[in-house]
Amino acid sequence: MMHMTFYWGIKATILFDFWKTDSWLSYILTLLACFAFAAFYQYLEKRRVQFKSLSSTRHPNPPPRAGVSAPLIPKSGTRSAAKAASVLLFGVNAAIGYLLMLAAMSFNGGVFIAIVVGLTVGYSVFRSDDDGADVAAENPCACA
Numbered sequence: 001m002m003h004m005t006f007y008w009g010i011k012a013t014i015l016f017d018f019w020k021t022d023s024w025l026s027y028i029l030t031l032l033a034c035f036a037f038a039a040f041y042q043y044l045e046k047r048r049v050q051f052k053s054l055s056s057t058r059h060p061n062p063p064p065r066a067g068v069s070a071p072l073i074p075k076s077g078t079r080s081a082a083k084a085a086s087v088l089l090f091g092v093n094a095a096i097g098y099l100l101m102l103a104a105m106s107f108n109g110g111v112f113i114a115i116v117v118g119l120t121v122g123y124s125v126f127r128s129d130d131d132g133a134d135v136a137a138e139n140p141c142a143c144a
Contacts, residue, residue: 047089
């Protein structure tokens with residue numbers, strides 16, 4: 001039976017039926033995996049924000065050329081690659097965020113704490129030096 005309130009114990013089912021903990025070793029490895037995925041989420045979020053800012057930087061437009069040699073579609077090489085990387089990382093980050101949320105919904109207190117501490121440590125290691133670069137991207141919810 002699935003718990004509907006927080007509980008403390010080493011027996012937990014995380015995300016899938018085959019991911020069950022029944023010993024201290026499996027429980028500690030599960031907590032470490034939750035911690036690592038939560039910190040990795042923050043790392044990917046930093047990379048996504050970097051790619052987003054790279055794709056949105058405006059380069060001064062060259063003077064328009066007239067005649068046959070003027071291109072119909074301006075080249076945007078690195079900007080479109082950075083935008084594609086940003087979009088891809090958003091999707092991966094959203095998936096990881098929702099998986100973290102579902103793992104926290106196992107209602108195991110240790111798993112919940114491992115995820116929150118992982119998000120906190122990941123933020124302090126990877127994102128605390130942003131200096132408010134993209135305040136709109138600041139969202140404490142891992143699944144947003």
